[in-house]
Structure formats: structure tokens, C-alpha cells
Amino acid sequence: MTSVEITERRKRATVKDVAQEAGVSRGTVSRVLNGQPYVSEAARSAIEAAIARVGFVPNRAARSLVMQSSQAIGLIVHEPHSLFVEDPNIASILLGANEALSEADYQLSCLIADSPRDVDRLARYLSGGLIDGVIVVSARAGDRITAAVAELGLPAAFVGHPRDIGDAAYVAIDNRGAARTITRRLLDTGRSRVGMIAAALDRDSGADRLAGFVDAMGARFDPQLVQSVPFYSFSDGRAGMRELLERAPDLDGVFASSDAVAAGALEALREAGRSVPGDVGIVGFDDSSWALRCDPPLSTVHQPADQLGRAAAASVLAQLRGDTAGSPIVLECPVVWRESA
Amino acid sequence: MTSVEITERRKRATVKDVAQEAGVSRGTVSRVLNGQPYVSEAARSAIEAAIARVGFVPNRAARSLVMQSSQAIGLIVHEPHSLFVEDPNIASILLGANEALSEADYQLSCLIADSPRDVDRLARYLSGGLIDGVIVVSARAGDRITAAVAELGLPAAFVGHPRDIGDAAYVAIDNRGAARTITRRLLDTGRSRVGMIAAALDRDSGADRLAGFVDAMGARFDPQLVQSVPFYSFSDGRAGMRELLERAPDLDGVFASSDAVAAGALEALREAGRSVPGDVGIVGFDDSSWALRCDPPLSTVHQPADQLGRAAAASVLAQLRGDTAGSPIVLECPVVWRESA
């Protein structure tokens, strides 16, 4: 026995090899591979043995080529760099989608669009036949990815609801309704000067949460009490709270448009020496891992991120089976009342 | 113009269509597609025009089949469910790898192994020719994925260094050295009863961080002051700290083996009414987004997660070019001294 390491990849066995080894034709091998009926027990077991013996694994490129399908679904994350790192929702959506696809024996491939260059490459990749459908997370209206997906006519499901996806499938939560509910609750617990840190107004979720806030405030709504910030991030939350405090030192309640934003706001409040929930009550949105980590734990809206992922996956799968896109799916998101308000 | 929506995917144009449209042969089209020389200017421009006109996009499945390569690299995340959601390092690694691959015009496909079923499907997927190489994140010794990758002989690079990857490429940080350094620092600032919350001892990183701690403690090492917990998580950090406090109420310093663990420990310390850094000093590891969020901000070891991703990607790319796996890459990770100790 020599000590030479066999590092190079040896040529992989093909159906032909299996056929030879089992003494049948390639057609028959293909049949057992695809679990088709009309194969004799003898042939089947001979082939199965042969497959094990030669270590055969089907070549998916070849199979995709002839089947015009790949049993793989892409999940596109189009998120500003830093946010992907901070946002626990994305990972949950990913995990949920993966579970649902896994059950259907589909492979999930998570694709990142982090630069214009990425977007171009992705568009080519998607149309290359290696992906049967896509789930698009955190798209904004006007995204090039959205356009590319639409043009390709690839089965798709969006998580969230950018305005420009036409009649494409989407799964979402009722951001506006939930925002309204939690804001009312803040009002009902005796807060009178309630402000909002409104993040990501360029996204449907951000805009809708603001709309819900406005709904709930009704006549009491004061534009001075709304601070808009670009992202659902801790640092934007802190910055937004500082602004708000400056403009309205008398506020006693805050609706932060995400838990991360609320966590940042909490920090700013602490710096400013305000107690929570004593001086000011604060509520978030998402019920992500941030919520429990905060001190005090956040009252917030529970967002079933993994279910969003599951539902989006189910939608793509349904489209693949030939169903039409179907009606939008809107998931429940109950308020979770903790100690921050 | 009718109002019928063209929803169905129309048959995509092929090289043949382009060739016809441009009045040349498929071979010539292929040549311009691949930027090969020996094509007349006339033919080239005719073909380019034709490509645009018919909206041709090459079919990657077909190309992969004949080229035996797909220009796509997989990144396998094999992490306990919840951790993937909580660990900001993974996203950073992902982003770093994506950047490096993007520059080389490779597509990154992030693959999740979240169940035994996933692992099986993944193994098949990897050997299907749709992926040219893999980056494996957060593997533990004995992982089936590791075995599958090895058996396939797929170019691979590990982030971290499980003991059983043989001479496969890996990029890592000097966990042991860094742990030693930061523990010493804790000692040097006057702490004498220093404990450790040691997470993930089944991982090289976890075991090495403990080893570094033991190194630094030298004669002062007391096994009673080490609490082992399963994961690098907030909740395990909190639980571990409670244990430690019970066993050794007199401790005045803690090395938490990750920032998330430190954050959890901080929480337990707060519950127990200990001030930080007054009563007890605490240090973490990772310099992730947790570190700055904590109150007080954590002294910790900076882990260049995005660089790990970049380096792993570079290694896979090099192997694809035919280089040997090369020597392991070990990245610097300086201590960042903040306020928690």
C-alpha cells in the first residue's frame, strides 16, 4: 500500500457505468432512479447494488438540463450590508423557508444581493435554469431584482409587499393594523404625548407602520412627534430618540418601528436619564431576540418570521405545481405586552 | 393590444436561435459568448445584436454539464437552529465570502444544514455538479457534512479548525492565544478570582478558548471557576453565570467565551446585584454587535469575521485554479478594551 494521497477527484460514475455494472440498460437505471413503476424486482435490486458499488450520484446539471428544473429554490436577500448582520428576522425567515422546502425535498439556496454587481450576476444566475423559483426578502419598491424576477417569469413569492410587484404572490403581516393596535395600547395605558421613530419609510413595512401609528393617534397626531430614520437598526434608533427628545422633551411614550430601533431608543433614553417605563413607555415591533434582551423587556408586536418563510416557500412550491399565484397571505401578529410599557 | 397578461414563461432563446438570427453557426456564437479570439468583428457585432434582440441568456445547466463546472460556490452553515439567528458572525462571514467571490464573478449559494434530512439532501446536492467548491462554517468534529465533503473531493475551505478535516484548507483565528491574552489582561487589572463561562467545548474554538484561559491562569487555575455550557448563546451565558455565582460568590472576573455569552452573564450579574466593572470585570470574545450594545460596552477580542469569509473564499478559488490547499491561514485578532473590565 503506497502512501500517496488520492487528492484529485476521480471521475464520477454515470448512469452508463451503473447500467453496465448491473447488466441492464441506462433507461432502466433511470427508471429506478426516478422511482418509476414497471421495473422488475430483480432489475431493481441489481441496480441498487450497482449504484452502491460504483458510488453513483446523479449529476444534477444533466438532470436539470433535460428536466428543465433543478429542485432548488433561491432565497434572495437584498438588504443593506449591516442590516443583514443585525436583523434576526432574516435568519428566521430563512430557516422557516428551508424547513418547508426540505419537506418537499427541495434545496434552498440563499443568494445575497449586496452590490450592483451582485444584482447583475444574480439576474443571470436566476435565468440560468439552476433555480426553479425564488423567495424575495426585504425588497423595496423599484428594486432591480424585482424587475429581473418579473421579467424572467420565474415563480416567485415576496416576503413583504413592495408596491411594484404587480400581482405576484406575497406573504406579509398586517403592519398597519398591528401598529395601530400597539399604539392604541400605549395610549390606553395613560400615555398622552406619544411619538414614533419611523424607520425604513421606503419599505412597505416601514410606511405601513407609520400609517398605523397615524391612524391610532387620530386627532392627537402631531408630526413633530415623528422622527424618520433610514434603517431598522440599533444606531438609527438611538439617533432618532435623541432627536425626538430634543424636539419634544415632554413625550411620555414612543412607538419604535422595530425592536432594534427600540433597543437603540432605550439606550438614548438611559443616557438622557429617563426611566422606562416610568417616565416614558416604549414599544417595539418584531418580537425578535432583541425584545427579551432589552432592559426592561420590550412590549412589542410578535412577527412570525419563520412562518413567513414557510408560507413563502409553500407559495413557490404551489406555483411550481402549476397553481396560480393565489391570493396574498397575511399572517396574524399579536401584541406581546412586557415591561417596557 | 389585448389586456391578457403574459404570465407563463415563454420558451427561452438558445444559442441556436441567436445563431439563426445572426446568420452564423452555433460554434461562432459560443466563441463570442466565451470571449474567445478568432472571431471577425462583423460576426461579433452581428451576434451581440442578435443576443440583445432575442433576449438570450445562457443556460447554466447546459454549460455546467459540458464544462463540468458551474461558477458557483456553496457556503454551508451547520449551526444549531437558534444560533444561526443569534450569531452575527455568520452573517459577516457570509458577506465577506460573497464579496470575494463576487469579485471573481462566482455566485455564492448559502446552504443550510438544519436537520439530518438537510444533511442528506445537501450531500447529494453538492455532488451534483451545480457547485464547484464549498466553504464550511461552524463545523464540529465528527460532522457528517465534513465527511461528505471530504469524500466528494470537492475543493473546500473550513472556517475554524475541526480536528478531523485532515489536511483540508482552513482559515481560523488563534483562539487559544487570544483567550490567553485577554485573560491575562483581566488578571493584570487586579482581578484575582477569575472564572470562565466556557461554551461549545465540542468545537475547536470553544476548546481552544478554554485552553487559553487555563494557560493564562497558570497556578491560579481552579476548575471550580469554570462553568461549561453548550452554546455560544445569550441564554447559556445567563445560565452559566448563575451557576458560577452560586459556586463562587467571591469571583471578581469572568471570561465569557463569546459576546453573546457575556451579554447573558451581564444580565445574571445585574440580577444578582453585582456591578460591572466595579464588583466584577467581564470580557467577551468576537467583538460582534453585542459588544457595543451591552451596558457597559464589552472588552472583548476582535474577530475579523468578514476577513475569515474572504480568506476562505480566496482559498477555494485558489484550489479551483489548481493550487494545492495551501497552508492554513490564521488571522490576527486584537483585544479591544472597553468598559466592562
Added chain:
DNA sequence: CTGAAAGCGCTAACAG
């Protein structure tokens, strides 16, 4: 410089 033809590995009719 370009066309014709072979074939990557697999599945899907279609006769037996």
C-alpha cells in the same frame, strides 16, 4: 476565421 459534428449525463418516448 467559421461551420459541422460529437458529446457532457440524463430522461422520455417508443417499440418491442
Added chain:
DNA sequence: CTGTTAGCGCTTTCAG
């Protein structure tokens, strides 16, 4: 029930 025969869309000799 099984073998044979076409391709899927692309690249790549090999002659011209």
C-alpha cells in the same frame, strides 16, 4: 417489463 433512440443547450475539436 426493458432496450433503443432522441434530444435538453452548450462547448469544443476538427476540418475547411
